[in-house]
Amino acid sequence: MKTKLKKGDQIQIIAGKDKGKQGRILKIDRMSARLIAEGLNIVKKTQRPKSQNDKGGIIELEAPITASNVMLLCRKCGPTRIAMKLDANKKSRICRKCGETL
Structure with a gap:
């Protein structure tokens, strides 16, 4: 999946159960469209x-x-969708709400 x-x-x-919590992405699996975030979706496992x-x-x-259950956080406006912008042969991600580069 493209993300x-x-x-x-x-x-x-x-x-989900952690709705509203914020964290940083540690790992992305693009084949299954899943990601692991720091301190989020904590489960207990027996070892x-x-x-x-x-x-x-x-x-x-x-x-x-x-x-699909997460949104990127913009520094100005909070959770937002992402748009792509092309500037002189360089792609950049921008916030859909305020237009700031992410």
Whole structure:
């Protein structure tokens, strides 16, 4: 799936259990249109000990979230859609609300 989001972008979740929370994109899987964001969509997972000295237990980690459930955050106007602008053979992403370069 083609997406205009990039690693390191500030996003806000617009649907689901973490609706309204904000974070930064850590990883994007373009084939499945899912992404992992820092501190968002936290799930608990049981982990087995890998060695005799290692302890198992319940760990918390970020689970992937569908890219359609997030919006990019503009510094001026908050969550917004993204538009592309072509300036002298250079593409740039702009905010659809205020027109600021993202």
